Amino acid sequence: MEYKWIISFLFLIVVQCVLSAELHGLRSERASKKKGKDCNPWVFEECKAKKGNCGEGKKLGRRTGADCGKTEKVFPCTVPCDGESPSSNQGKNKRGGDKKCKYRKGVWSSCHPLTNMKNMTMTLKKGDPSKCPATKQKSKPCKKGKACKYTRGDWSSCDPVTNMKKRILTLRKGNPNTCEREKTLTKSCRSVCKYTRGDWSNCDATTNQKSRTLTLRKGDPNSCEKEKVITKSCKRGHAACQYEKGEWSPCDASTKTKQRTLTLKDGSDASCPATKPQTRECKGGENKDRCFFGQWGEYSDCQNGVRKKQRELKFGGADCQKRAVKTKPC
Structure with a gap:
């Protein structure tokens, strides 16, 4: 009995050792993938400028390996211009500023009344004086909204002609050279009538x-x-004014209109007109002659680059005669 317990205990130890070894191997494999041990370094093509022959551009990078993930990627680069060393652009940040030149900000000047701009002079704080300018100027527009404050006057009475009322704003705080001394506001009246x-x-x-x-x-x-x-x-009753509708006249070719007469029915209101004329424009084919044709004939031989065929006009005027002939080039 004791031998059986010993054998079982030894079997459990062997299984645990095998599982630990497999787990350690799996972890090592994952760690090697994360570290990219099976991925070669990037190999870049020649840098190509976006515009012209020099300046900012792009270059294509490639790498090989089983655990690389991305094998191709586009990287930003710079093509040096004539007389410029390749390392001259390495000190610039993404916004185009020079990291090697740092400046101390000055105080903003008062707002210029004509240009509505204010200026600030920045002095070189850190950098090579031979490569960095000693001073830099920075400008920006003045913000009138915060600098100019006004006292609001009372609204005037409403103008009956324009239906508008107005109020005057008087300058209370701000530079009179840059702020308007008076402003007039207008708006529609909301009077209750x-x-x-x-x-x-x-x-x-x-x-x-x-x-x-x-x-x-x-x-x-x-x-x-x-x-x-x-x-x-007026909205008269249904039986107040009732009319009998006459027939429409033929369409007048000159005015392209037709007419009919409405006659007041018996029992209608005496204030209603006895007759009412109606006029309307002719629609669609009402203004055209009615045409009746026979069968189409065959196309004739080619003459002067044209072939034509005809059909017999049985009834109709000059407009119908035009529709009795067809032509086509040959």
């Missing part, structure tokens, strides 16, 4: 319109109209 509605008048038989008068009840008389007159079309 309320009216009392009068009764509608009788319908005018000639214009078919009725009207009502509105009288000012609430609001500023200087900005609101004291009276308003509103007109609209």
Whole structure:
């Protein structure tokens, strides 16, 4: 019995050793992939400038290996111009500034009244004086919004003609040479005008319109109209004015219109007109002659570079005659 326990214990130790060895090998393989041991260094092609023969450009890099990941990549580079050493651009950062030249910022000047710009002089703090300028100038536009502050006046009464009101802003803080001393603001009036509605008048038989008068009840008389007159079309009942429609006349070739007459039916309102003429434009083929043709014939022989065929015109005028002939080049 004791031998069985010993054998089982030894078997478990052997299995644990085998698993530990496999796990160690897997970890070593992953570590070697992360470190890129099986990847060769980049090999670059010649740098090609983006514009012209020198300046900023791009170069293509390649590498080989089983665990490289990317094998091709484009890198930024610089092609030196004539008289410029290849290392002259190495000290520049991505924004084009020179890392070797550092400057101490000065104080911004007052805003120039004509150009609306302010300037600052920067003095060389670190760098080779033979390669770095001793001073640099920096300019930027003035911000009027923060420098100019105004006192707001009261809004004026509303102008009844333009329906606008205005207020004047007076300079309270800021340079009078760069800030406007007075500003005028305008905006639409939002006055409350309320009216009392009068009764509608009788319908005018000639214009078919009725009207009502509105009288000012609430609001500023200087900005609101004291009276308003509103007109609209009369809405008679369905049986008030009913007409019998006549036939449309033939289309007039000169005016390209047609007419018909509406006659008032019996039992309609006496204020309705007895007859009403209607005029409309002719649509589509109403203004054209009606044409009737026979069958098409065969195309003729080629004459003067043209072949033609005809069909018999049985009914129609001059416009129909044009549609009875077809031609094609030959």
